[in-house]
Amino acid sequence: MxxxxxxxxxxxxxxxxxxxxxxxxxxxxxxxxxxxxxxxxxxxxxxxxxxxxxxxxxxxxxxxxxxxxxxxxxxxxxxxxxxxxxxxxxxxDVQRTIINEKNEQAEARRIFDDRSGRISFKQYERFDTISGYLRNLTNLHPNLVKLVNIGKSYEGRDLEVLKISSGGNGNKPAIFVDGGIHAREWISPATVLYIINRLVENYSQNSALTDNIDWYILPVINPDGYEYTHTKFRLWRKTRSPNGLSCVGTDANRNFDFHWKEIGASSDPCDETFAGLKAFSEKETAALSNFALSIKKNVKLYLTFHSYGQYILYPWGWTSALPNDVDELDALGRKANAVSGYKYTVGSSTNVLYAAAGGSDDWFKGVAGVNLSYTIELPGGGSAGFDLPPSRIEEVVQDTYKMVKVFASYIDKKFVNNK
Incomplete structure (x- = not known):
């Protein structure tokens, strides 16, 4: 015992x-x-x-x-x-690790800094650079991409979804992708940006993934927290909205209004898993949910990227019970894992990782009706896990994109080619 x-x-x-x-x-x-x-x-x-x-x-x-x-x-x-x-x-000594990572990032920026509005995937980009990149794509590829402003963060940063569509009058099945809900998980926005890069800047090689499918992609859900990790506290996880007398921030991935705060979330405003003063208390999660509901009739797959741990997780996070379509969820997750060079563990959030209510993946399935909903915990690296060196960004994002193509091909086959 x-x-x-x-x-x-x-x-x-x-x-x-x-x-x-x-x-x-x-x-x-x-x-x-x-x-x-x-x-x-x-x-x-x-x-x-x-x-x-x-x-x-x-x-x-x-x-x-x-x-x-x-x-x-x-x-x-x-x-x-x-x-x-x-x-x-x-x-x-964690502080020494943070300093070392800061030096690595500075060196990568010195070598690979690009003022042309492109992304190199040799360094972790700041939020303004990410926003500039998305706007640059709309100028270069106006017939393929559209930038949709869905709201603002607590500190006033634009929350912008890039819609990638080669036409179809809005009737095609869609995939919704997001990242950066937890501020310190830098490889998550980098991965989402790489998906955008492949689908847009390498359209001719990836047109099979966009001819029959629309994509809605939000690289950084939590831009205030993300910037805070770059300028102040590297290991910050939450949003930046005030939530009490002395503490700041809410765990945005405990803030969604589906079995909110039932399990695996805290009522303590100072806790890392604080669920918020109420469901959708955060401007970021409220904006995301409102937009998702406006397009829910077309969205067939939801992918949200986190780090780290190498897990492909599907609902539920609020209960150990499995969804009715668990066989399909599990089979698709394992099919995606089969093409990865990393070994991912596939299973339901509660049974594989831990119980946590109020997550975006549960909400997309339970409220927005997106049956195929996954959280992908990306590989860690460096000495801290969250400090995957800039030199390994390309390795991870390229491997992850292989899995994304498997997910997308499944949506194409199920909702287009089987008709």
């Missing part, structure tokens, strides 16, 4: 990583559970308000990676020692 020490329980104080800007002395650990008891110990451990979970799983043999402050180091090691659980220290 697993044991949780009294010392560890007493340390559950109302502190948070949410406003942390200096991670000196913070460490990152990895634990790979060997049995059910160790899984239970880990599930208790990661509920601590000062434990920042970077990737986790409910499966034996799959790693959980988390960051802890110096004040918890002794308690954590005591807990693991009592339960005879081995662990690896992945990062001895």
């Amino acid at each position: 697993f044991r949780i020490t009294l010392l560890f329980i007493l340390s559950l104080v109302a502190l948070s990583l949410a406003n942390q800007d200096d991670y000196t002395g913070y460490k990152v650990y990895k634990i790979v559970p060997k049995n059910e008891d160790e899984l239970k110990t880990i599930q208790t451990l990661i509920k601590h308000p000062q434990v920042d979970v970077w990737t986790s799983s409910k499966l034996i043999g799959h790693p959980t990676v988390f960051m802890v402050p110096p004040t918890l180091e002794n308690q954590l090691k005591s807990l693991l020692r009592v339960n005879n659980m081995p662990y690896d220290t992945l990062i001895e």
Whole structure:
């Protein structure tokens, strides 16, 4: 039987990583559970308000990676020692890792900076550059793309969806793609931008994916948080709207109005998984949902990109029960995984990863009626997982695009060629 020490329980104080800007002395650990008891110990451990979970799983043999402050180091090691659980220290000092990543990004920008309005995929782009790129595409390819403003973020940044369509009077099946809902997951917007790049700038080679299908693509749902990770706090996860007396931000992927805050979400405004003061409290999630509902009759597939962990997840996140069409969801996920050079785990969110209500994938399926709805947790890299080096961006986005083509071909076959 697993044991949780009294010392560890007493340390559950109302502190948070949410406003942390200096991670000196913070460490990152990895634990790979060997049995059910160790899984239970880990599930208790990661509920601590000062434990920042970077990737986790409910499966034996799959790693959980988390960051802890110096004040918890002794308690954590005591807990693991009592339960005879081995662990690896992945990062001895998180602040040093952040500084190293900043230097790598600066060097990549120095070498590959392009003022022509293009994207190089040799560096992580800032939000203004991303917006400029989308506008540039509308000028260069006016018959193929259209930029749709669906609202503004809390800090006033434009939320813009790029519609890619080669015609069809709006009657074609559509795919909705988004990224950047969690601010620190930089490889997510980069991946979504690569999908745009292939479909638009390489149209002649990828026309089979756009002739019969319309695409709606939002590269960065959470631009305020994304910019904050570039300018202030690298590991920021949430939005930037005020939500209490002292804390800022809501976990946008707990804010959707489908079984909102039922499980796997926090009521504490300082918590990383704070669900918001109400469902759709965030301008970003409200704008996304309103736009999605306006086009829902055509959308047949939803793909949202996160990092990291290498999972292809389908609903539900609010319950361990499986959707009625689980066989189709699972088979398509595994078919996409088969073309990837990485090994992804395929399954329902709750049963493979953890329960988390209020996510966008559940909402798209449960409310917008998009039956084929997936969250793709991309590969991590570097020493922190979130700090995939700029030199590996192309490797990951190119591999992911192989999977996207499988998803798109399935939609073409099911909703066009089978008619």
